[in-house]
Amino acid sequence: MTTDPAPVLSVADSMSPQPAPEPEEFASHSRNVGRLRSLSDVLLETDEKLRLGETAGARVWPTGFEALDLALTGGFRSGELVLIGGPQGLGKTAMALQMLRNAVAANRSAVLFTYEHDAHSILERLIAIEAGAIKGIEGVGLTKIRAGFEARHSRARSMRERFADTVGGAEAVEALEGYADRLHVHTSSGMHTTIDAIRAAVAEVAASDGRPPLVLVDYLQKVPVPGVTNEEDRISVVVERLKDMSLELGVPVVAIVAADKSSLVAGRRMRVNDLRGSSALAYEADVVLILNDKYDIVAKHHLVYHLGNAERFRHWVVMSIEKNRNGADHLELEFQKRFEQGRFEPEGRVVEEQLIEERVYQQ
Template sequence: MSTPAGHHGRGPLRPLAALLSETDEVLRRGTPAGARVWSTGFPALDTVLTGGLRSGELVLLGGPAGQGKTTLGMQLARNAVAAGGTAVVFSYEHESHTLLERLISMEAAELDPGSEVAGVIDVRRALETADRGESLESVLGALRGGASALAALAGYGDRLQVHASSGVTTTLEQVRDGVSRVTEATGQPPLVLLDYIQKVPVDRPGEDERVAAAAAGFKDLALSAGVPVVAISVADKDALSAGRRLRAKDLRGASALAFEADVVLIVNDKVDIVSREHLLYNLGNIERFRQWSVFSLEKNRHGKAGVELEFAKDFEHGRFHREGQQVSERLIDHRVFVS
């Protein structure tokens, strides 16, 4: 019998006694048993995820266009390597230098959060208008926070790999090979960011079939390589109409994605999904809520689901502020107050 797409055998059958013995040996060596955990770098999110992202997990990250899916994904990768781990980014959506501009500004803001450091636009302008023959050190040294950001990036540069992926040629097997090579080169399995899953080329007749095969394949990769795979997903066009809150069911290929994913995290603009009473009687809340995003954990196999967390945006520097909390206001699915 042929093996279903994306589900390859990962090892022989083992009796429970052997598994118990193996776990005992691991613990006696002073090594934690069970899954390896990658902190997200967001304490409130780590708490709900009971520590962070786990090896073997497929994490689905969705949201409307422009709400920070790539921003959050890159911040997860940056936080992983800043904590001493490794990460690999397969970007089907953005050119590598665009991601570098975000990383430079993000790192500057992380290192000196209370100062007016260079934003993403400042970094882009400086790189695009640099004098011929000028070094990167010189260009960034002229920007506030640029020199320290460059030093930090250089410090973990070998542990963060960026792959300019193609929706024509960068297949699941190439992603699998890239993860294997990063693991071999660094000696530790990486957090994997995929931006975005619907662009992965899969030989199937329809989009639902392609997404299903890709989701199954990346779940299998997460298990076999012992890594968390964070897969960004886009929504169906019909779900992007004004006044609607994006949910997991609105993602393209939602049924297959929801089945395979261990964690489903949906990002929405807070002002779009708070209940009418929080806006109608205090118009100042409209501008205040625009500065926040809501992270909705719609599925969470290793913790509590249905949790709504809010984090302040800092899109000027390509990031979210890392300190967040549970949303105290009532949220809705359809906006009844249009600002």
């Protein structure tokens, strides 16, 4: 196993350096993986959980995106591998980070493995997301938050003071302080943060928090596999082991997936087979969500005969549920962009317009 030098830190930087003993429920789930058991054992175990008032089925982590949670019959489930793909710059990381924020705000636990951003950048994004959740579109934007941190001649000695004159900034910092110990950020390395390192960190967070976390990997193609140089083989190993980890530890694993360069063409709709890597991506995943810019994939008669639609459609992203083992799939949802705050409006709705090579969906 490769030693990972990067620590797991909560947003509040308050995680205990000494792992606590594994919580009984978490340890019990880990022991059940790989065992040969009779159905009678499973029945007895399930009855015992019900007798104790515990959840007998899968745990569910709501995403906080209402239309998506409805389609997923509640949200992401323990043991699931979820892939989020789409063109560069369309907000995959923003949406996934907002899902993590929503989970911890609802008193869950979460851990982010970020291969492209440092912990402070994640903090800036979370303040913007939180300000938007509190104050709506009037909330302070990401640009102003970054400028506030970079200002050198301020008398403010705390983040609340630094953002006291912004709309929602101080309130956002206060909200983050309320759940910061449940959201952990692992600044990951494409050289050292292997699947073994990810698994060890997830187990550490589960032991520290006393419950399994929602896991986000940003992004899948960055995860190294020692001794495997062929990209397709490496991605196959990574996706298979992420799925194994989700089952073994009883956690939902959300992985952001890069697109194949050949699919990055304006006006072309991205699908699951455009994700960079191997066929194992679609095979192993339980849920596959593909983002596309609505303007690029709406049937052109909506633009030709309704010129005012062009600008309006640019403010929406279409999320295609291309695979869903536990609910509706082949469904198109749309969410409004709020990129100045690094977020999306959480309500969403079913797409009504006809899309490229698709039938019309009605609410």
